[in-house]
Each structure stands twice: as C-alpha cells, then as structure tokens.
Amino acid sequence: MTNANRNDIRNLSRRRFLQGGAGLTLGFCLPAAAAAPAAGPGKAGEGLAVPGAFTPNAFVRIGTDDTVTVISKHLEMGQGTYTGLATLLAEELDADWKTVAVEGAPADAARYNNLFWGPAQGTGGSTAMANSWEQMRKAGAAARAMLVAAAARRWGVPAAEITVRAGWVSHPASKRNARFGQLAADAAKEAVPAEVTLKDPREFRLIGRRAPRRDSAAKTDGTAMFTLDVRLPGMLVAVVAHPPRFGAKPKSFDAGRARSVKGVVDVVQIPQGVAVLARDTWSAKKGRDALSVTWDEQGAFRRGSEEILAGYRELAKKPGLVAGQAGDADGAFAKAAKLVSATYDFPYLAHAAMEPMNCVVRLAPEGLEVWNGEQMHTGDQHALAGLFGLKPEQVTIHTMYAGGSFGRRASKDADYVLEAAQIVKAIGGKAPVKMVWLREDDMRGGYYRPLFHHALEAALDAEGKLVGWRHRLVGQSILAGSPFESAMVKDGIDVVSVEGAANLPYSIPNLRVELHTPKDVGVPVLWWRSVGSSHTAYSTETFLDEVAAAMGRDPVALRLELLSGHPRHAAVLRVAAEKADWGRPLATAKAGDRRGRGVAVHESFNSFVAEVAEVTVGRDGGIRVDRVVCAVDCGTAINPDNIRSQVEGAVGFALSAALHQAITLTEGRVDQGNFDGFPLLRMGEMPKVEVHILPSEAPPTGIGEPAVPPLAPAVANAISAATGKRLRRMPFDLSSLKA
Amino acid sequence: MIELDINGVRRRLDVEPDTPLLWALRDTLQLTGTKYGCGQALCGACTVHVDGTPVRACSVPVSSVVGRRIATIEAADRGRIGRAVQDAWRRLDVVQCGYCQSGQIMSAIALLARIRKPTDADIDGAMAGNLCRCATYQRIRAAIHEAARALG
C-alpha cells in the first residue's frame, strides 16, 4: 500500500467523521517489516511515527500475521473495557477471538471522543460500552465488508456468495479460503463502505458469550505495563514533598541534606510542593525525607472533619435549594398521622487505587510525551499544552494499563499529571521524569468522595400510607469548577450531589429534595465509584426500610408496590428476592450469633441492581456478610462473565467502605496515610457473591459502578433485621451492635 | 556492590545496602512485575519468595537477602505449581486492574507448596496480607482451589 493510499483512507475517514458518520474510521495497513508490534497499552501514535510501518487507524488494524488489533479509546483500569470493546468489533468482523489484541488509543478527540461527552475523549460514568455499542460494531462490520470485497475481486466471485467466520474468508462454492492476513493488503485498497448492516442479535457469536479477557495473560506473568513500570533512557524519578494542608504552598526549603543523599540529582520547587529528583525511587524518597520545607499556610484550610460535619448538621436545619419535588410535601407533613425521621453521615473517602498516582513526562523538540493510566485524555492534553504553550496535538499521551482508578484518574483539573509536567518544566526539560506518589502522597492528596450529611423525614397518613418524603442533603459540589460545570450544574444544583435522591423511583405523592452546597470547605473532592449514588442509595434505601418497619410492611413487598411506575427496578428486585429465598427463614446461627437478611435496589448509570445480603452478627458486634445475591439489568449483556466480575468486585469495594473506611481531618491535616489507617477488605471478609443477569435486548448500559450503591444499604438493613439497630453513620460503628 | 541470586541468576547491583529489595528489583534490574503498593508490608503487592517463603520485598533491605534464593513473578512459570496457578487465574479470568495480582499469585504458589489441598480457612490465612482494591477475592479463592485440583 502506498502512502497516498493510506492517506486517502485516513482522509476519507476524517471526512466521514466530520459529516457526522458514526465514527466509521478504519483502515488496513501493511507492516513494512513482517513483525507486528505486540499490542498492549502504551503504543499511542507509534505507528504514525514510523513511516512505512503500521498506520494505526481509528479502531482496527489487521496485520499480515492475522493479528486483529483493536484500538480502545477507553482506559482499561480493571473494568474489562479492552475486552468489551474488542468483543463488539470482533463480533461484526467475525474475527478469531484468539488473534484479537487490544491497544490503547492516543489522545485525539477528533477520532476518539466519548460520544456521550461531545467533543471530549475520556472514560467515566460507566459509559464505555454504551457510547461505543454502535461505533465499534460498525467499525468491525466495515472492516469485514472490505475483506469480503477484496476476496470477491481476487476470486472473481460475487461478494454475496462469500462467508466470513473466525478469521477466515471463504467462498464455499469454489472451496476457496483466505485468512484475514492474506487479504489485508488488498482489503486496504477497497473503498470504505458508506453503509453497513449490523448482525441480528440472534447471530451473535461473541456478544453474550464468554470472551476471555484479553489482558489475563499479561496480568498474571508480570509483563503488563503500568505507568509505574515505564522507564525511559536518562529518566529521573521524582518524589514530591507536598504541603501538610490543602491550600498551602512552599515558602522556602533547605535541600542541603537531600542533595547529599546518594542518587539525588536535583531538588526543585513547583507550585504544588518541592520535588526531589533522583536516579531511582528509593533515593528520591530518602532525599525527600531529608528535605526541610517551610510552608506558606496563609491560604490553608484548617478545619477538621468533625467540625465540617457539625457545620453541615446546622445547615441541614435550614431549607436548601430544591432539587426535586412532587405534590405538596409540607401539606402532607402538616396532616401526617405518623412521622419517621433519621439523619445520616458519610465521610470523605479516598479512591486508594492499588497503583498510587504517578506519571511519566518527556519534553522533546516536537512536543510533550506523556505516559499515564489516562482517563481524561482531552482535559489532560489541553492542560499540559497550556503549561508549555503548545498546541494540544503536540501533546502525545500513551495510555498505559491503570492499576485501578475508581474515578481518581478522571481528574477535573489534570492535577497529578500537571504536577509531573511542572517538575519537567522546573528542570528545563533536561530529562524525562517519572513522578511517583508514594502511598501516603496518594492517600493524603485529596480529591476524595465528598463528606455528606443527609436528613430524611417520611409522613404516614391515618391509614398508615406513605404520603410524604422530605430529603435534605449537605455536601460539597464535585462539578463546581470542573469543565462539566456549565452542563451539569443547573440553578445551583450539582446533579451528581443529588443523583439517586432527586430521582427517587418510588411513587410517593408528596416529595421534596433539597440541597445545600457549602463553598467554604477547602478539601478537593472528586467522583468516587458510583459518585452521588455512593451515599444517596444508602440514605434512601435504609430509610425506606425504617419506613417499612413503621408501616409494618415487608421491605420487598412495600418496594414493589411503590415501584409500579418503574418496571426495571421491580424486575431486578423480584429476581434478587426470589434467588435469595426472601421470606424463608435463614439457617439458624450458632449460639449467641444473630442473623438477618436485607435488601436494596438502586438505579445508576442507566443500570438497575438489586442486592440481598445475609449477615451474621456476633455477640461482640463483629459482623460477617455471608452471602450477597445480586440481580442486574444492564441492557444487552456483552460479556456476562465480565458483568459478574464487576459485580463481585463492586460488592467487595462497597463493603470495604461500609466496614472500614473514612478519611478524617484534624485541623486540616489528613489523619490517614496508608492501609493501616484506611483498611481495604481482606480475603476472609469477602462474602459469597451470586450474580443474576436479567435477559435484555435493550442497548448496553454501565456495569463498572452500578453494583456499588445497593450493597451498603442491603447490609445495613440485614444488620437491622438481625439486631433491631439502625446504622446511620458510615463506616459502621460495630460497637453499637454488641448483644 | 551487592550480589543477589534472583530467579536462579547471580546479579551484581550497585545499590545502597538499605535499599528495599522491591526497588532493587524494579529500578535496578527492571523486574517490574513485582509491584509497589504501600511500602510498609501492608498490602502484599510486592510479594516475592525468599528461599521459598513469601516475603514483602518493600520491607526487606537487599543486605538481608544476600546468599538467599529470591524468586519473582517473572519466574513463576518455572515450577509446576506456578504454572497451575497462572493457568487457573487465566481460566477463571481472576484479574481486574491486575496491579495486585503478581503478589497474589506469589502468595498462592507459596500456599500450595505448603498445603496441597488448602481449605477456605487456609486460604483466608495465607492470603490475608494480599489486598485487592478491585476485590477479586472470590475468584482468587476459586482459582486456588482450581489449581489445587489440577495439581492432583
């Protein structure tokens, strides 16, 4: 294939994109050398930089060795996106799954934008499969059509007589066959089809079946490359001394002792702190330990988390901005025969991804090169370009595997990426830099799930019917000051502060949801797996349980009655209840133990999840979650095994928070620094998780987050069933459960 | 200069004696399969074998492992147990982000070397020091049982 041909295809693709085609950009290219580069993360733009070799096109590349390389515009951070996106494309391509590899896309919003986010590229809100559902299948179907056209031309037979299956193109009538690789060169010369027809779902061979993860091998033999594993020639490792309080800055520093540490090369001040650069991580850490910094704390935030909470409790006594209402809530409460009320406290939470935040940056004459578990390509690219006065396209981002994120890497202000770049800038770009946050930097670095306080009230009428619901929330806005603010903060209401509360699915005739958004709290906050639903599901679903108890109703029966207008909620609730033998007595516990079953149902990211938890509470108040039965409706199940895996993980993640986790502040300083103060769930605490996926032909929706919200309320409701005690503060105070 | 026996090969390293084995492996020898998670022996991401016993490489200075046999994830497939464990992990698609999994696998191999048919309680005990933020514990447990079955 000539360069001219290749450019034609690329330009054609770009044109089609601009015309509003659903991203039908693809192409075939031949390697100049026979060997295909191993796919995997961190390959961004490499083909483009090597003329005559591979030219990565938007979503797929087929090598003469039959390797089908799928380009993923979304980050693989554990949620299975690489496998999911490849499944969609390979399905319509009729590829052989064993030959499919996946590669992270470079930052290029023109080709790789999140179709739900307009012109921005990024991963979040459980949108990867949903926004790519048609795009990736069409890319696969178009590639298949070009292979078929090439075979038809080569064999002189009508395209309609050609079949494709598992990486083979065949003309059964003349018994001719060719592998994808043998047709790649010719297929590249075929026109990109204007229209493609997608398969009838009944013909699916990969979607809805088990397509093993594409990253399992590399993640079990140590070869998977995370950002922390990147090493460039001449690279220095930077460890940064950060201020002890949010809003403080370095005033002066004495680097004498730090510079005398063997391996330390340089010590530089950056806006966020003081960076020690060394030949290796350990020397950089020792250098930082030897550094003494004086901080300018004029703008520092000095309150503790208990003070913040006390302020929120006061605020909750006053009316807030109305985030949702129906009927006449105050009228209903004025006439109520019975009232139920409760308040709830939620702490700050760290994401604590297993790979602490880190980033590699190199300044070259052509521009900036960055290696990162990149979740916000466009935002980070623009921020980095701004720092160096470059054009965004001069910033190349290599997307590495991410050792978890849970929202942390979807930075709204490029925080840690920019910090790495600031260090490179401070040394005049003289060496590539890997900035490493040690665990303590990561945990004390802010961008937490915001601390929230909720107050709920319910009104029952004389017949004992639920006629009124008032819910007041107090907490910092995540979206304020973010690029999404204009789109997602409406009339002062940050939609993610009230999601799951303002859109309560239960038919209650009179309802009002109000929000207070304090602006004087200087703790940086960010989305944390399931965002607003991480607290709203807890308060609404445990409070509804209290209301059911006050009404003398069964929690499942009451929910089903109130969900008459929400069939998908009701369906998952029914399945979870049935599979968990709801209503049948639990097996008896050993003497002194108390057992209970609890339920919760919640919609988030357009997926519906119900969970039933079975819990044993010991005499000492210690609890064990024995079993969690989950029912999930996330539309078409692209990869059922990955859905199960995400739900299992979400249960463990949510249980970690419910049982163990809080980030607290004392006079503005974060109290926790490592996993001793911020424990994660351990093997022995993991419940047995059962996942039931509801059959659906609806388009796929998210699954990375939606199983998190129902877990904690289901467990709390089970504890309450066992002990009669209501837990209204997270993490749970188990001492209150002593027999 | 410090001489270490790593995956059966003698390696000479120019590092300070107090350097944790973890950073010598990762930064000096580019054996990056062993991960950093906490630096305080709290998470298990850095688990390697020293004379067959699982240890947290972040909390062991290189000076203390001179003359001992050190094995990392990069050599996990050299033994029958290691291969059975990796196989089971892949068959069950245990991994999510994957960052903790080198450490999980090294702990699982050491467990199966000690106890051929571990019970759930054995697994809870042996794996208690290996945290997984993605909470892949259910599949880790299943994969250990599966590997034990495959080993017969």
Ligand code: FES
């Ligand atoms: S890094 Fe060694 S135990 Fe966490």
Ligand code: FES
């Ligand atoms: S797989 Fe992500 S931390 Fe274990």
